[in-house]
Amino acid sequence: MKLILMADGNVGRSVYEYLKTNFPEDIxxxxxxKDNPLYVKSxxxxxxxxxxxxDDILLKDLRRxxxxxxxxxxxxxxxxKILSKPIFGLPKKSFINFHPSLLPHNRGKHYNFWxxxxxxxxxxxxxxxxxxxxxxxxxxxxxxxYDWTDxxxxxxxxxxxxxxxxxxxxxxxxxxGKFNRIPQDxxxxxxxxxxxxxxxxxxxxDKTYRARDILNLIRARTFSGYPACSFIDxxxxxxxxxxxxxxxx
Numbered sequence: 001m002k003l004i005l006m007a008d009g010n011v012g013r014s015v016y017e018y019l020k021t022n023f024p025e026d027i028x029x030x031x032x033x034k035d036n037p038l039y040v041k042s043x044x045x046x047x048x049x050x051x052x053x054x055d056d057i058l059l060k061d062l063r064r065x066x067x068x069x070x071x072x073x074x075x076x077x078x079x080x081k082i083l084s085k086p087i088f089g090l091p092k093k094s095f096i097n098f099h100p101s102l103l104p105h106n107r108g109k110h111y112n113f114w115x116x117x118x119x120x121x122x123x124x125x126x127x128x129x130x131x132x133x134x135x136x137x138x139x140x141x142x143x144x145x146y147d148w149t150d151x152x153x154x155x156x157x158x159x160x161x162x163x164x165x166x167x168x169x170x171x172x173x174x175x176x177g178k179f180n181r182i183p184q185d186x187x188x189x190x191x192x193x194x195x196x197x198x199x200x201x202x203x204x205x206d207k208t209y210r211a212r213d214i215l216n217l218i219r220a221r222t223f224s225g226y227p228a229c230s231f232i233d234x235x236x237x238x239x240x241x242x243x244x245x246x247x248x249x
Contacts, residue, residue: 001175002028002067004074004091006052011078011098013038014164020045023175029065031058033080055084062090073174076129077167078160088129095129096139096174098167100159103127103141104189107134110197112155115146116220117200118190122146122155124163126170128181133191137181140170148215148244151222203231203240218242 003026007016016038019027030042030049042049048065052058062071074088074095088095101111102123115122123143128136142165144158173179201221203214219242221229228239 001026001177002069002072004029004031004062004071004095005077006031006074006079006095007038007077008033008080009078009160011160011164015075015077015098015167016042018164018168018171020047023171026175028067028071029062031061052081055087059084059087059090062087072177074129082133083129085131094136097127097129097134097136098163099125099127099134100156100163101125101134102143103134103138104184104186107189107191109192109194112152112159112223113197113200113220114190114192115155116150116152116216119216120190124159124166126163126166127184135184135186137183139174139179139181140166142166148219149246151219151242152226153223156223201227201229203229205231205233215242215244219244 001023003019005016005019005027007013007030012032016030027047030038030047031052032039032042032049033052035051039049039051050058050061071091073093074091076095076097078098083095101107101115102121103125105120106114106118114120121143123141125141126139127134128139130136142162144162146155146158170179201217203217218229218240221227222241222243228241230237230239232238
């Protein structure tokens with residue numbers, strides 16, 4: 001197995017360390033989004049490493065370091081950018097994407113917000129990349145439970161941990177080429193674009209909401225360090241966050 005590992009964030013670093021420790025011969029190329037600690041580490045470890053600048057430059061780097069028999073598979077480990085078709089078509093078996101939702105639920109952006117607002121099933125998925133956004137066949141999934149005490153932040157944190165654990169569990173089979181592809185039923189689930197988030201988070205003071213829905217909306221956008229739900233009164237904008245805890249008997 002010869003891999004293109006395109007990695008970012010805590011998930012990307014964890015996946016790199018797992019592969020370097022357990023399957024170092026599988027890493028044919030490491031790609032990062034900037035000159036960051038992962039770039040420094042993988043370069044020092046002796047792996048061909050590239051910083052993403054553009055699709056054209058990346059394609060040239062990938063072809064320059066391509067193994068004699070070509071790349072077998074690509075991994076998008078928390079990768080934040082959409083790839084062009086020439087790149088995701090380069091490995092023989094395409095790319096596997098790390099998607100933090102239980103596909104086909106919450107395809108697209110801001111999964112940790114919409115899963116609470118829609119009260120959808122939550123989990124993580126390893127799916128194959130194709131031309132549609134998060135529409136490719138499923139390799140593996142894991143369901144994650146959540147309740148009233150969860151927020152957008154806690155779901156983000158749970159997804160990062162569980163998607164790494166899922167990958168560690170299935171990669172030995174991937175390494176041997178023993179995996180199945182399960183088509184998604186795209187008549188189910190949902191898709192959201194980035195531009196939908198802000199309008200959905202504006203609370204109208206004179207609008208009638210169910211208590212359940214307004215609580216879900218506020219906790220879905222509760223993530224310290226990031227914008228929250230907001231409302232406007234007398235031309236002044238306010239943000240609102242929430243904390244919900246269980247009351248034990």
